[in-house]
Amino acid sequence: MSNFSLSRWLGIVIKEFTQLRRDRLTFGMIVGIPLLQLILFGFAINSDPKHLPTAVVMHDTGPFSRAWVAAMENSDYFRIVGTAASDADATALLARGEVQFVVSFPRDFNRDLVRGLRPQLLVEADATDPTVAGGAISVLNQLGQRVFTPDLPGAQRPPGAAPGRVDLRVHRRYNPESKTAYNIVPGLLGVILTMTMVLMTGLAMTRERERGTFENLLSTPATAFEVMTGKIVPYIVIGLIQVTLVLLAARGIFHVPMRGSVLLLYALVLLFICANLAIGITFSSIARNQLQAMQLTFFFFLPSILLSGFMFPFRGMPEWAQAVGNLLPLTHFLIMVRGVMLKGLGLDMLWSQVGAITAFILAVLAVGIKTFRRTMD
């Protein structure tokens, strides 16, 4: 950008802030949308997902352990994705969100079972989204009643409906009290940013075109780069204000914990804001007027909210929907925010999400810069 002029760029930023200050409606939206959505989504949305990825840790590979694993798979609720060598490996899988459950068979599980010693079976569940974990855990309880009964030698077979022969210990990780607000409120952060960032940048540029002021802007020596970046700075500030509002509400009203680093969270938020601004700018160069920009925003917003795992548990969706969801930045942002806030994850566990969002930004910007009209053609 050899032609970049800081004072010109500042001029655009100042103008944008001044216009924003006079635009009561937009200003209302900035505060109103987060509050409205907090109220609307403050309650749970139920669903019953199946085939949840599960890892097993086999400290004892005897026939009863294998029967248990088979029974879990037959139940439809679990999909065994692998065997972890150690408990630590399994916990890492859980933290990264690659599995929803870890089932751990202790040493001497088979022997203790035959001796009627009620061996422990340890189940760790990612309860970030409590509705996901809830259904599956009740299924596990039923399994404990039935699995082993026919296989045990006659003498040990319990008469009638005996209590489970296994001591099922379920650890609900990350959200032990199963509060839906824990899940919803961090998710709202992403939804609100998607909505307002895309919409407002989309409108900012088409507004100039619709009112005819774009012609004036183009007749000055300001470059496309200065105009584009100068116009989005105020929206980055707005995004950060919204995030702070939601985080304060999360803490003050819903008592959502903040287990990870706040600084890391804001850094991830910035990355996510960039993704949304890139989409907004691209929309504004495609759309001919504000109405079209609005329509494009909703075209993007709907799949984001429905397929990202915000509205419905990601793992409960059909495969094609998960594939679409994986393209959306919100999907990855939700994993990151829940990871940082509820699981206390660090950046080292989140690289794949950061990578996915970065790839999204680059792809969208390539389209945006190609379609940006430097002239009135």
Add this chain to the structure above:
Amino acid sequence: MAKDTPLAIDVRGLNKHFGARHVVRDLALQVREGEIFGFLGPNGSGKTTSIRMICGLLTPDSGAGSCLGLDVMRESREIKRQVGYMTQRFSLWEDLTIAENLDFVARMFGMPDRREAVTRALADLGLEGRRNQLAGTLSGGWKQRLALAACLLHNPRLLLLDEPTAGVDPKARRDFWEEIHRLSAAGITVLVSTHYMDEAERCHRLAYLAYGQMLASGTGDEIIAGQRLSTWAIEGGDAPGLSEALRALDGVEQVASFGTRLHASGQDAARLTASLNAFCAERHLQSEPVAPSLEDAFIHLMRTSTDPDA
């Protein structure tokens, strides 16, 4: 204006299509430095499109030329620095105040003494008292004045004014043109599009566009002479049905009213004279041959132009 004055605008063969529509055809335009050049033509004839191509807001499909010595195809950024462009539609920011608008424009052009320039422009406009009024709340005439002040702010060498006086009252229009002539005298070149005949007459040279083609250019007198019209003025033009009766006469190609007089014009002077003499004698009307006016010439141009696509 001497013929050897350097050219501020010199373009040849400019073409522009919008989709399948050929909106500007082979435009060749030479405007001398310090000249006031008028751009005339009916709605949709391509005036705005031509002006936008000259200042780099639209990329011509083909053509070549220079503006202020800079290449119109490649150096539009440098051209923009030295050109003041006043758009046909008010294009300043209605939700910014008068002072904020001027300040923004001054920033865009990187003016070193921004504050003084804005204060001076406000004083020239006589708007110091209303500097904090939103531009959107100004009346139409004041918006035009503000727009002119904004495009003069960076001391451009060339002014491109697209219908700057549409909807402005006669006194403001007169003041506006006095300002244009002052600027021209100071060496600034002005290209101005207009639909008003009195404004056309105030220009040094003119061009007439129709269907994207330039049909005539030159001084007012040259354009009038180029149409080779003979014109008669007939008194009593307000009589009902008179202009229809005149138009039906042999040799009369067009009739235009000027107050209570009618101008009947045609290219065949002998036939026109013969039929008018007979007609006026019969109806006891006064008539006399007059020099065709610029308006007669433009009506002739408009009437005889045809859409090359039709």
